[in-house]
Amino acid sequence: xxxxxxxxxxxxxxxxxxxxxxxxxxxxxxxxxxxxxxxxxxxxxxxxxxxxxxxxxxxxxxxxxxxxxxxxxxxxxxxxxxxxxxxxxxxxxxxxxxxxxxxxxxxxxxxxxxxxxxxxxxxxxxxxxxxxxxxxxxxxxxxxxxxxxxxxxxxxxxxxxxxxxxxxxxxxxxxxxxxxxxxxxxxxxxxxxxxxxxxxxxxxxxxxxxxxxxxxxxxxxxxxxxxxxxxxxxxxxxxxxxxxxxxxxxxxxxxxxxxxxx
Amino acid sequence: xxxxxxxxxxxxxxxxxxxxxxxxxxxxxxxxxxxxxxxxxxxxxxxxxxxxxxxxxxxxxxxxxxxxxxxxxxxxxxxxxxxxxxxxxxxxxxxxxxxxxxxxxxxxxxxxxxxxxxxxxxxxxxxxxxxxxxxxxxxxxxxxxxxxxxxxxxxxxxxxxxxxxxxxxxxxxxxxxxxxxxxxxxxxxxxxxxxxxxxxxxxxxxxxxxxxxxxxxxxxxxxxxxxxxxxxxxxxxxxxxxxxxxxxxxxxxxxxxxxxxxxxxxxxxxxxxxxxxxxxxxxxxxxxxxxxxxxxxxxxxxxxxxxxxxxxxxxxxxxxxxxxxxxxxxxxxxxxxxxxxxxxxxxxxxxxxxxxxxxxxxxxxxxxxxxxxxxxxxxxxxxx
Numbered sequence: 001x002x003x004x005x006x007x008x009x010x011x012x013x014x015x016x017x018x019x020x021x022x023x024x025x026x027x028x029x030x031x032x033x034x035x036x037x038x039x040x041x042x043x044x045x046x047x048x049x050x051x052x053x054x055x056x057x058x059x060x061x062x063x064x065x066x067x068x069x070x071x072x073x074x075x076x077x078x079x080x081x082x083x084x085x086x087x088x089x090x091x092x093x094x095x096x097x098x099x100x101x102x103x104x105x106x107x108x109x110x111x112x113x114x115x116x117x118x119x120x121x122x123x124x125x126x127x128x129x130x131x132x133x134x135x136x137x138x139x140x141x142x143x144x145x146x147x148x149x150x151x152x153x154x155x156x157x158x159x160x161x162x163x164x165x166x167x168x169x170x171x172x173x174x175x176x177x178x179x180x181x182x183x184x185x186x187x188x189x190x191x192x193x194x195x196x197x198x199x200x201x202x203x204x205x206x207x208x209x210x211x212x213x214x215x216x217x218x219x220x221x222x223x224x225x226x227x228x229x230x231x232x233x234x235x236x237x238x239x240x241x242x243x244x245x246x247x248x249x250x251x252x253x254x255x256x257x258x259x260x261x262x
Numbered sequence: 263x264x265x266x267x268x269x270x271x272x273x274x275x276x277x278x279x280x281x282x283x284x285x286x287x288x289x290x291x292x293x294x295x296x297x298x299x300x301x302x303x304x305x306x307x308x309x310x311x312x313x314x315x316x317x318x319x320x321x322x323x324x325x326x327x328x329x330x331x332x333x334x335x336x337x338x339x340x341x342x343x344x345x346x347x348x349x350x351x352x353x354x355x356x357x358x359x360x361x362x363x364x365x366x367x368x369x370x371x372x373x374x375x376x377x378x379x380x381x382x383x384x385x386x387x388x389x390x391x392x393x394x395x396x397x398x399x400x401x402x403x404x405x406x407x408x409x410x411x412x413x414x415x416x417x418x419x420x421x422x423x424x425x426x427x428x429x430x431x432x433x434x435x436x437x438x439x440x441x442x443x444x445x446x447x448x449x450x451x452x453x454x455x456x457x458x459x460x461x462x463x464x465x466x467x468x469x470x471x472x473x474x475x476x477x478x479x480x481x482x483x484x485x486x487x488x489x490x491x492x493x494x495x496x497x498x499x500x501x502x503x504x505x506x507x508x509x510x511x512x513x514x515x516x517x518x519x520x521x522x523x524x525x526x527x528x529x530x531x532x533x534x535x536x537x538x539x540x541x542x543x544x545x546x547x548x549x550x551x552x553x554x555x556x557x558x559x560x561x562x563x564x565x566x567x568x569x570x571x572x573x574x575x576x577x578x579x580x581x582x583x584x585x586x587x588x589x590x591x592x593x594x595x596x597x598x599x600x601x602x603x604x605x606x607x608x609x610x611x612x613x614x615x616x617x618x619x620x621x622x623x624x625x626x627x628x629x630x631x632x633x634x635x636x637x638x639x640x641x642x643x644x645x646x
Contacts, residue, residue, distance in 0.1 A: 004314070004321055004322065004323055005321065007521075008521075010511075011482075011521055011522060011523055014511070014523045015468075015482055015523050018468050018469075018471075018480055018523065019468060019574070021471075022468050022469035022471075022480075022537065023574070045512060046511040046512045047480075047523070048471060049471070049473045049474070049478065049509060049512055049525060050512050053471070126311070126312055127314065130274065130277070130294075130297030131297055131298070133295075133297065133311045133312065133313075134297060134298065134309050134310075134311050136339075149298065149309070150300065150308070152309060152336070152339075153639070154335045154336075154338060154339050154561075154632070154639045155339045156338055156339050156342035156343075156632060156642065157342050157626075157627075157630055157632070158573075158574075158627075159571050159574070159632045177312070177323070179314060236271070236272060238271055238272075238273045
């Protein structure tokens, strides 16, 4: 059992992000322009004296929301970091795992190979999904991106695995301990710029952001960060209930993660 | 408890119910945390996970760990982050106290966890019998004191997790129990667990990063505090440097406190070989040595090439000499010099280089080693 508050979470994340940068030769971070990976970038700036000292990858299937693209340009300029855009093709009719689960990892594989990245920061959280809750802070993936979840490395105290048996890479998860409400409270405290899609327009807002095909807006009148915090303090609805892929069975998600899904 | 506090969402519970049905079982609440298909089919926790509970003014995470022997690596990985231990013991016929029950207690104590709650579970299967509860508690109590827990920091609570007895409120079925329900007992222990604020300055450095005003040494303060203008010793290198600037979370500050990740400007450049070094109060320095006596919990075979991982660096071990064995199920020592897997030993370890070391009870970060042998996880060691 361990107590957790915003300050503890923040310090641990800063430690992990620094550890990733100082332990590996060539790292990058994934950025979806969503609240979690944007918070990760804000934490990175705290860790590195206001800078983001590694490139940020956006896997773009060309059907993200216009607001999302605009936010990408806005923040990359404001915070002065390099964005690598990887274009993934989507099949017109596919949704959920058939789409995201296959196209995005393939595009990411190409980028990782082209740039030779040995570690990748990914802003997943344990509370998002039962399978994500089983992850380590540092999680090795093999050459084919596979996750050997049956035999994860020991990860104790602050000793994180960096051993690579194959020509794979290590996924780094600095936000693993955070929950959705922690993120919003931190966004408020640090005044982190956020994609406008999270705020209510015409009675609806996005609570979790994917592409235009698979993300559904939920009923909400929350127009400010404070409203969102209030809403989340009482809601019984799941965060990712607007994401079609998560409606598939647990083991589908497990299979996807084992195969390298993000 | 996850269900009663709302920590497990409706969707998670529903998913666990549906999966139970598919396996033709009654609802299996363990599936809320055991989310891997393999865990559900084999009815066992394989890997560690966390679930967060909010109670009163506290948020605390439960770190679920597997019990089976072959999964000890995952158990230690989870337990190493714990501040309070919650041990579940079943009083159901043919279950009860096992070797692994005691082994987990031994590991918890070795990891430095001082506060312990023993939840004596499945009381419903023995008709809420006080005598059985007393016998189980009594047997564990002896062992717990023997391995170094302070009895006043240990609580025993009779529960039935399945029926909800003594979880959130006192059960009418066990009027003989004079204590508080489990959630209250946990809350009080978690509340009392405050971070160490005293002690001499110890900063574990992660490395050096560039800044506008030159290089900054980054690291985490694990003990004490540091102020601008102060002199600190850099170990094991041995030089003394002056702190001329401190940055915390990107802001310039006058002092850094325990628990914070700092970026320090020093009066001279130290170069890039700083990873794993310790910055310490020059008046109260840790010992710098290549010879450590460790208490080791053994998880694998010690082969030809043993590595000690210590504060982000890897150090070759020249030799590992076992002095004595400790039986993790009784707490007794013996003269045997063989390191048995899943057992514990005390050993003298000779390292290939000198490192700053302290007793684990004084500064944990300077008193702990993760051991790998021939590429495999072989054990954890604490300086005793």
